[in-house]
Amino acid sequence: MEKLQVLRGMVDLLPSETILWQHIEESANRHFKKAGVSEIRTPLLEATELFSRGIGEATDVVGKEMYSFLDRGNRNCTLRPEGTASVVRSVIQNGLTSQGPQKLWYSGPMFRYERPQAGRQRQFHQIGLEFIGFGSPRSEVEAISIAWDLLKELGVTGLNLEINSLGNDEDRKTYRKNLVAWLEENFKSLDSDSQTRLKKNPLRILDSKNPSTKALLTNAPNLKDFLSKESKERFQKVEDELTKLSIPFEVNPMLVRGLDYYSHTAFEITSSDLGAQSTVCGGGRYDGLVEQLGGPSTPAIGWAIGMERLILLLSRNEPETYYSPTYYLVNRGEQAESFALKVARDLRYHNQNVELDLSSAAFSKQLKRADRSGAKWAVLIGDTEAKEHEVILKDLRSKKEERSKEERLKLKDLLKRFS
């Protein structure tokens, strides 16, 4: 039989890795609580239409990256490729919009059928924030600062924040017309990828990594010059407030995000330590989405952090930490093994971390394992001790030169230490 293995682009998280994952999840949880942001959990599976309508039919995500299938009732289903559409759907469906503005966060797996590479998997995880019902530039700054501080708190260094204004729909429409006209004049000088994009999604050409196209674009019409007065003022406000908070940023006029629903402020937090997929956090304003998905006209802003990319950054700085029990129960002999089950449980009732050796191996073997487990104490139990309801407590941290401290005591006396 062929070896069974995970599907392409999917990964197992092993015990040595889940420690870091839990650490990040706990920090995020605490961080959101401090900022008055509540968690929302939505299903991984949604109607395909939610994403085709929400994200945009023309985007690559919808066009060629979704995991879609017909279920047994012939419904067209899709494993969510991102979180925002689901959250908005849920907010509308459950009438949260009529309960005032919502500050929400979520975390969990997303699915995109892409070729895997560094920082890109088919199942990946995002932690995301959505402010729904908030239209002020201050809400953008608040959203950005929550992301920035979370990453800082986690100890990520070498981050760059880039922001840009995409303006309102009108601004963008006018700009698009002008840009396309200019690009068509310069069609021959574009690389072939950009030539195809010209029809599909011309704004994305601004993001091109092709050096000659990049050079060419320095002369292209600038989105900034097409922003309305209101759009400009709003963006200026964002810049001012970020500056007051001492959050360093850079305005990148070429920053255009790939999902159709973005408007006004868009931003990305990147790290040069990540390779080609350098965005750790990306987001922006999406004022039209709630209405587009059937809700009342509602402004909103959100972002998402890529967990795997964050992990890549963290495992560079942080020493690996493994779970270690406080007590390791060494036990051998019929009565001892039975008694040890009880000792383990009693210690855990007193909130102690206990690993019970289940091997029946020689004492020396078990002690060797106790030592490697990183436990502070070995608790030795043989039949002699079991008969007397006693244990031997041995300090595993004493240095090898000195004789190890060892103490024989009744189980109840050991337990008294914790009450």
Add this chain to the structure above:
RNA sequence: GCGGGCGUCGCCAAGUGGUUAAGGCAGCGGCUUGUGGCGCCGCUAUUCGGGGGUUCGAAUCCCCUCGCUCGCCCCA
């Protein structure tokens, strides 16, 4: 979807056409029927991702395929 690199034990690896595929780590057993950190001894790949071919002979050469990886694309 398109390019480049790679694929020998759970992990790290030597081997690049010729009798039994090094070694290290981890694991297991023992030296030590009840006392760790060190040491020593032993065991652990009929097989080199899978399939086909060339050859007297292949882990080593060729073809196909699968997977990993890096980049393009795309995005978190």
